[in-house]
Amino acid sequence: MAYFLxxxxxxxxxxxxxxxxxxxxxxxxxxxxxxxxxxxxxxxxGTYVVASAVLNWHLPFLLALPLGLLVTIVxxxxxxxxxxxxxxxxxxxxxxxxxxxxxxxxxxLVIVGWGSRTIPAATPFAITSGFNVAGVxxxxxDLWTLGVTVVLCAALYxxxxxxxxxLAMRATALDQEAAxxxxxxxxxxxxxxWGLAAAxxxxxxxxxxxxxxxxDPNFGNAAxxxxxxxxxxxxxxxxxxxxxxxxxxxxSVLTAGYESRLPAVVGTGLHEVTPYLIMIxxxxxxxxxxxxxxxxxxx
Amino acid sequence: MLELQDVAVTYQNVIPALRGVxxxxxxKVVVALLGTNGAGKTTLLRAVSGLLPLHRGALVGGRILxxxxxxxxxSPTRIVQLGITQVLEGRRIFDDLTVDENLQAGAIxxxxxxxIRRAYDRVMSLFPVLAERRSSRAGYLSGGEQQMLAIGRAxxxxxxLLLLDEPSLGLAPFMVQRIRNIIAEINAEGTAVLLxxxxxxxxxxxxxxxxxxxxxxxxxxxxxxxxLQEENIRQFYLGLREGERQLALGRLxxxxxxxxxxxxxx
Numbered sequence: 001m002a003y004f005l006x007x008x009x010x011x012x013x014x015x016x017x018x019x020x021x022x023x024x025x026x027x028x029x030x031x032x033x034x035x036x037x038x039x040x041x042x043x044x045x046g047t048y049v050v051a052s053a054v055l056n057w058h059l060p061f062l063l064a065l066p067l068g069l070l071v072t073i074v075x076x077x078x079x080x081x082x083x084x085x086x087x088x089x090x091x092x093x094x095x096x097x098x099x100x101x102x103x104x105x106x107x108x109l110v111i112v113g114w115g116s117r118t119i120p121a122a123t124p125f126a127i128t129s130g131f132n133v134a135g136v137x138x139x140x141x142d143l144w145t146l147g148v149t150v151v152l153c154a155a156l157y158x159x160x161x162x163x164x165x166x167l168a169m170r171a172t173a174l175d176q177e178a179a180x181x182x183x184x185x186x187x188x189x190x191x192x193x194w195g196l197a198a199a200x201x202x203x204x205x206x207x208x209x210x211x212x213x214x215x216d217p218n219f220g221n222a223a224x225x226x227x228x229x230x231x232x233x234x235x236x237x238x239x240x241x242x243x244x245x246x247x248x249x250x251x252s253v254l255t256a257g258y259e260s261r262l263p264a265v266v267g268t269g270l271h272e273v274t275p276y277l278i279m280i281x282x283x284x285x286x287x288x289x290x291x292x293x294x295x296x297x298x299x
Numbered sequence: 300m301l302e303l304q305d306v307a308v309t310y311q312n313v314i315p316a317l318r319g320v321x322x323x324x325x326x327k328v329v330v331a332l333l334g335t336n337g338a339g340k341t342t343l344l345r346a347v348s349g350l351l352p353l354h355r356g357a358l359v360g361g362r363i364l365x366x367x368x369x370x371x372x373x374s375p376t377r378i379v380q381l382g383i384t385q386v387l388e389g390r391r392i393f394d395d396l397t398v399d400e401n402l403q404a405g406a407i408x409x410x411x412x413x414x415i416r417r418a419y420d421r422v423m424s425l426f427p428v429l430a431e432r433r434s435s436r437a438g439y440l441s442g443g444e445q446q447m448l449a450i451g452r453a454x455x456x457x458x459x460l461l462l463l464d465e466p467s468l469g470l471a472p473f474m475v476q477r478i479r480n481i482i483a484e485i486n487a488e489g490t491a492v493l494l495x496x497x498x499x500x501x502x503x504x505x506x507x508x509x510x511x512x513x514x515x516x517x518x519x520x521x522x523x524x525x526x527l528q529e530e531n532i533r534q535f536y537l538g539l540r541e542g543e544r545q546l547a548l549g550r551l552x553x554x555x556x557x558x559x560x561x562x563x564x565x
Binding site for chain 1: 348349350353374375376378379380384385386387391392393394395396400403404405407408452453456
């Protein structure tokens, strides 16, 4: 039982990281119907900046984190301002290809700037810190991940439900032209979405890096693992990204924990496949995802 | 108050939609804009409200003046702030949001909470049916209620000029009549209205003045009462057999509005 609880705890924490990365995808998709394939590289740049700030420039972690967030927010805003703003009204596919271009540029910049070696990640905790409850080890980093995600989700909920800008974003997501006709400045909404998504994704990346202790230029691929999470949650649903993330995290950690007890035929890589199996299963029943709206076009 | 001077619009740099339209809307007046599909009515509204760029259209000639100032280069946000709000064709309410949230979205450019509350109370007294359904999802309203919500949402910005694009589209006759009366009521409170309609009878019954647009040109402009008498209008818009409709349309298209008709105010 303790083993099971331990896995659930670890799975939930991992799911929260997928949720944070997934939130970045769905906020941008909701605002502008674009899947941002550069999401993973925004996260990569952010974690490298945080790691450098702590290890090379000897800044405290709590200063390095805002610095990393700031850098990715600026990249997101510049990209929105200089490139995407000229693309308003063009087919989403065009914009999608451009985000792939940005992805490649960012990854190359990271390799040029930091080299392709693996470097240690910045972490504010000792690996073993945390405490035990009823035989379950609650690690500090996992506890922080859970806490940060819960607080952030509550803040986002408040933002979308009860503020002018939140309302403007929801209205723009539903009908861009009607929003424009109401005087909503759609350009500001896009900028806000990109800034918000960049920051949240980077936060997810930094928490993931704490967990995995080291980072290299392929670290951005973590965003691909968050992908089944948002697809099964419903691409255009912010709450779907969170629920989807937790489902994927739990599935993958629980399978990893129990796959050694399964017949040898199954092998030891099953936990890398189960998230996608779950995704396919849910899409067969609900093609638009758990919380997605039916109108979403298939990409 | 609003003045279009020789306005020409093309889409994607090649497709002409308006070819030199001049039109005037004085304060506190209802002006009807009639014409067949593709005549350029919606394009004209977009030109005024700043929505052309979204459709890859651009003003290629002429100018649009609001209270003497050019507004044809301004953003939609700025134009709403100056007092012009457009109600899009097909209602286009935010169907996942509640009725209240839709109305709040209409007031997004308004900074003064007292002004928002005044506008809200006005909308609620104009449309009691919305007051009953304040917190229900807008997508669940009936077609007529959605049209009322769309008009109410636009009124939340307290516009001095309301641009209405086909408010009677797809509504039952009694609902068309209600929308007509609502337009009259809004106008009685001092808001000018530019009403684009296929339903010429309804439009001319509430308007003070009417313009007929065909293939991007004003072909007829006259006080509404006179337009109702005009033989070609009667034959084309108010029924009769198909052959006669086509003949009437041909005669309408050949007409160019006289200078006196185009500048009825001066």
